[in-house]
């Protein structure tokens with residue numbers, strides 16, 4: 697079966713993001729970009745399914761600017777077979793992305809569709825769920841284990857009360873949580889090989905979808921600076937400060 701993996705280009709998680717001076721968003725100029733960490737886990741899982749002989753082909757997809765080809769090449773280097781960039785300079789939002797992914801699923805007919813549980817830039821946690829709803833597919837969100845038994849996907853999820861295991865019919869949308877796997881590092885030969893793998897460039901219009909934003913960001917503000925802490929010498933000092941200064945006891 698085919699696997700489709702959705703990857704997003706985001707600010708690298710090691711970068712300390714700075715809010716733009718006009719508060720319209722965060723600074724992206726000259727900032728290191730990378731694959732969203734949860735999408736890296738999705739790619740790794742698809743590659744492991746291929747290595748296990750369950751998946752035969754992996755298609756990586758991103759909706760984003762021309763530069764997002766870099767993230768697709770990274771996915772190809774890890775083991776995806778081909779890639780599709782749906783190119784737009786608009787800031788694509790979850791519903792439009794889900795509609796584009798749905799059109800690609802209709803075309804490619806993958807049985808397993810892997811996404812990250814959330815993109816670390818917008819923290820939306822919406823795209824996978826919207827895609828499953830649009831297509832009427834089963835969904836296993838926040839997956840910490842994925843197996844295939846008797847033609848069904850078994851997804852283990854970490855929920856408040858413990859672990860929940862779902863048995864889901866295919867095609868299935870799976871969104872990845874941190875504990876699903878630990879992504880591998882890519883080797884130089886694989887990075888070189890990835891340059892030759894097919895990468896199609898499409899536009900949202902090819903799928904009949906408009907990426908004109910429907911959500912407007914009103915203001916972005918940095919979190920309040922934390923005040924420096926103090927080191928107390930004795931428990932009595934601590935209790936006195938909590939009582940008289942912080943007034944929390």
Ligand code: AMP
Pocket residue numbers: 702703704705732734735738757758759760788790793810811812813814815816818819820821822823824
């Ligand atoms: P979000 O709903 O924005 O938190 O994103 C959840 C997941 O949806 C991401 O981890 C990706 O797998 C997928 N996704 C979000 N935005 C894009 C995009 N622009 N291109 C491809 N996949 C995306």
